[in-house]
Amino acid sequence: MKGVWRYMKPFALFTLWLGIVTMIGFVQQKTATKPWTIVKTCQPTTHVMFLKTHKTASSTILNILFRFSEKHNLTVALPRHNDVHLGYPYSFRASYVEEFKTIGPNFSIMCNHLRFKALEVKRVMPRDTFYFSILRHPASLLESSYVYYKSVTPAFRKSKNVNEFLSSPWNYYNLSERRWNIYAKNNMWFDFGYDNNAVYEEHYVQSVIQDVEQNFNLILIADYFDESMILLKDILCWDLDDVVYFKMNARSLDTVQTMNPESKEKVKEWCALDWMLYVHFNNTFWNKIQERMDLKTLYKEVEFLRKRQKELMETCLLKETDGTKIKDKHMKPFQSGSVKIMGYMLKEGLDNETLNTCDKMAIPELQYTAYMYSWQFPNKKKKSIPIR
Secondary structure: OHHHHHHHHHHHHHHHHHHHHHHHHHHHHHHHHOOOOOOOOOOOOOOEEEEOOOOOOHHHHHHHHHHHHHHHOOOEOOEOOOOOOOOOOOEOOHHHEOOHHHHOOOOOEEOOOOEOOHHHHHHHOOOOOEEEEEEOOHHHHHHHHHHHHOOOOHHHHOOOOHHHHHHOHHHOOOHHHOOOOHHHOOHHHHHOOOOOOOOOOHHHHHHHHHHHHHHOOEEEEHHHHHHHHHHHHHHHOOOHHHHOOOOOOOEOHHHOOOOOHHHHHHHHHHOHHHHHHHHHHHHHHHHHHHHHOOHHHHHHHHHHHHHHHHHHHHHHEEEEEEHHHOOOOOOOOOOOOOOOEEEEEEOOOOOHHHHHHHHHHHOOHHHHHHHHHHHHOOOOOOOOOOOO
């Protein structure tokens, strides 16, 4: 037997060596094929509060957070009863959350629209919660708000277009109608819980900015959305597939109004509180990126994100189209006024696993909220979805 082993030993060692080389090659090949598959040494953050500001690509982030919640079987702080917002535009109260009295401060994710009030939010979320939000350049935000909310905002209804409104905003803006005019002046300031009609005063502005910095771990910038997703992924120790996305609640391009240079400058004065908020946190955003990675690494990750997004779009989508043309109520986005909100039509013949992935990436915000509500509270009456 020893004699046989003497002759077989070289062959056995060669076979072992060949197997190891083959496995190394296989792993390298898989890594090269899917560069977004990275082995992590940290643990993903699962307690997250997102302040969903208006017209800032926040519906896309809500979709990301709902998908993450399903993936990890997390409990979401959802609007009570048939509501779709957490009390907005009123200041948030813990009682606006379904089953708060039963679940207490043990929710993992909060991401539906609310007007921020720190003490009340902390009654719902655990102590180790990661707080973040997103801002957008006030000029593009006001144009988007003007078109989207024109039918419900008195200041907008009285003007022909966004340039006419900004040429003399006080001719259209009435403080006595402030409840309905929140979208017309400093709307991000309002969403963070502050008075959007406050008089600009440097000390006051800086105190609010300091307050926001104390309450939030991170503020993202919608104008650099892909870069924001990479930073968020890195800080939360999430996978690339956790932050890959299809745009949600986006308008068709033919409803975008062109702002003249004078209007863009006027916004900085008219929405001075929002402008200062944006300038400050745009700077902190890039500082945080520089603390965690160089720009070469950042844009390599952005490239991976866009490649993965393109791959999923080719797999999932028949087409992106005007939401009014979508017949399937499950996939039909809510239409606001005369705005054409885009939606998605999925390919037919997808296998069940692929269909589930594609469906969750493309489903509109209101339908996803209703689905999550039924998933968490199967014995409660289902939410009815307003579709127009």
